Amino acid sequence: MSIEVNGKSLEVDEEGYLANLSDWEPGVADVMSKDDDLELTNDHWEIINFLREYYEEYQIAPAVRVLTKAVGKKLGKDKGNSKYLYELFPYGPGKQACRYAGLPKPTGCV
Numbered sequence: 001m002s003i004e005v006n007g008k009s010l011e012v013d014e015e016g017y018l019a020n021l022s023d024w025e026p027g028v029a030d031v032m033s034k035d036d037d038l039e040l041t042n043d044h045w046e047i048i049n050f051l052r053e054y055y056e057e058y059q060i061a062p063a064v065r066v067l068t069k070a071v072g073k074k075l076g077k078d079k080g081n082s083k084y085l086y087e088l089f090p091y092g093p094g095k096q097a098c099r100y101a102g103l104p105k106p107t108g109c110v
Contacts, residue, residue, distance in 0.1 A: 006027045021104070029101065
């Protein structure tokens with residue numbers, strides 16, 4: 001399976017996660033969000049970029065509970081809660097946001 005991003009064909013697994021993390025570019029999130037019928041705003045990008053930084057530091061995609069806490073610490077309590085994250089990523093802030101960020105599926109996600 002693959003997705004088309006800026007004229008390049010990028011390999012994805014059966015759940016839509018990038019096969020090669022190094023293939024990620026912002027266009028990946030744009031293509032994936034269009035498939036989900038979701039328009040990315042600055043708030044979405046704030047979480048996507050946060051996830052990429054988190055992964056770079058810890059080499060793991062955070063589960064939702066960890067993500068919520070970490071976002072709250074860095075971006076404030078108004079953004080570090082499940083309600084806010086689910087409003088942005090209705091298919092699950094862990095799974096959907098990590099997929100857009102080009103990260104592997106978070107541990108603990110079914």
